[in-house]
Amino acid sequence: MIDVAIIGGGPAGLATAIGAALRGLSVHVFEKQVFPIDKACGEGLMPSGLSALERLGALKFLDRAESAPFRSITYVQETGTRAVGVLPEPGGLGVRRLALSAALLARAREAGVVLHEQTGVRAHRHVDGGIELETDSARVLCAVLIGADGLNSMTRQREGLAGPVARHRRFGVRRHVKVRPWADTVEVHFSDGVEAYVTPAGVERVGVAFLWDAGGVSEDASFDALLGRFPELAERVRGAEFDSASRGAGPLLQHVQRRVAPRFALVGDAAGYVDAITGEGLTQAFEASAALVDVLPAVISKGGAVEAFAAYEAAAEKSFVRYARLANSLLWLARRPALRKVTVGALARSPGMFRRVLSYVL
Numbered sequence: 596m597i598d599v600a601i602i603g604g605g606p607a608g609l610a611t612a613i614g615a616a617l618r619g620l621s622v623h624v625f626e627k628q629v630f631p632i633d634k635a636c637g638e639g640l641m642p643s644g645l646s647a648l649e650r651l652g653a654l655k656f657l658d659r660a661e662s663a664p665f666r667s668i669t670y671v672q673e674t675g676t677r678a679v680g681v682l683p684e685p686g687g688l689g690v691r692r693l694a695l696s697a698a699l700l701a702r703a704r705e706a707g708v709v710l711h712e713q714t715g716v717r718a719h720r721h722v723d724g725g726i727e728l729e730t731d732s733a734r735v736l737c738a739v740l741i742g743a744d745g746l747n748s749m750t751r752q753r754e755g756l757a758g759p760v761a762r763h764r765r766f767g768v769r770r771h772v773k774v775r776p777w778a779d780t781v782e783v784h785f786s787d788g789v790e791a792y793v794t795p796a797g798v799e800r801v802g803v804a805f806l807w808d809a810g811g812v813s814e815d816a817s818f819d820a821l822l823g824r825f826p827e828l829a830e831r832v833r834g835a836e837f838d839s840a841s842r843g844a845g846p847l848l849q850h851v852q853r854r855v856a857p858r859f860a861l862v863g864d865a866a867g868y869v870d871a872i873t874g875e876g877l878t879q880a881f882e883a884s885a886a887l888v889d890v891l892p893a894v895i896s897k898g899g900a901v902e903a904f905a906a907y908e909a910a911a912e913k914s915f916v917r918y919a920r921l922a923n924s925l926l927w928l929a930r931r932p933a934l935r936k937v938t939v940g941a942l943a944r945s946p947g948m949f950r951r952v953l954s955y956v957l
Contacts, residue, residue, distance in 0.1 A: 617706055
């Protein structure tokens with residue numbers, strides 16, 4: 596019997612594993628891929644997410660050549676209008692996802708987490724005294740099981756916690772360009788039906804991600820085709836080498852019925868997701884992970900009673916609602932080009948207002 600088994604070795608899973616191990620619990624992480632793990636993501640850590648990484652003790656393991664600081668968010672209109680919002684101190688950090696994974700892995704090993712890579716979990720079932728996992732190599736009995744296996748979580752499906760299929764379907768694709776970042780900012784370029792997100796992600800690297808609504812892009816949705824919709828950005832990276840392959844994600848919007856069941860919890864993207872438009876995915880995952888870790892000793896001591904998860908459910912819901920409101924508001928605006936142009940124009944004329952908005956929401 597182990598205390599905590601975690602399915603999924605992404606940032607949410609590893610953050611939860613580190614926190615639980617630091618509380619003296621025995622923790623095993625099961626990941627079907629090889630560590631470190633890459634993922635299609637904007638790769639920006641907002642100020643609160645950066646602070647969370649430091650609290651976990653993982654920041655010291657981060658390869659700084661694989662990251663780059665940024666001080667602001669810049670909205671770029673088709674007309675060239677730019678609205679710059681300065682972030683609260685200490686600013687943000689663009690981090691290549693592989694480097695973030697490596698830093699969290701190093702900290703997890705230091706904390707005593709047992710890591711099982713290339714080990715999928717085929718099934719899990721509730722038994723007397725725990726939950727039994729059937730992995731690719733063995734059967735494992737745990738007191739608490741945590742599903743941290745991402746957007747399209749099979750663990751969520753097996754536990755019966757998946758919500759209704761979303762009506763709106765959004766997708767994303769990301770690739771890295773080998774070029775020195777031209778500014779210490781995250782740029783959000785707008786086009787009708789598509790946004791481009793440009794994040795400094797190393798000394799000589801910029802990450803470029805596109806997000807779009809299904810049906811909003813009638814032609815080829817390849818990285819190159821989407822880049823062609825943003826002439827200014829395409830000119831910036833013209834002639835530069837790519838240093839990663841295109842990697843996609845979606846559908847982004849994922850509903851859950853609830854996050855917890857007896858001896859079981861979901862965390863990270865597996866616990867529900869709206870959209871990457873806010874850049875707060877990592878921050879939200881780290882916040883929820885910390886709240887889950889806080890209740891785990893009590894959950895185990897109370898035999899996995901679902902009531903023992905109450906503080907986690909409340910904290911995760913509060914964090915998710917704040918993030919969902921912001922994400923839905925930005926999506927609503929992005930889908931209305933005329934109103935979006937007026938709004939971004941107003942922010943461009945009043946950078947102080949933009950800064951205050953960012954300080955409030957971040």
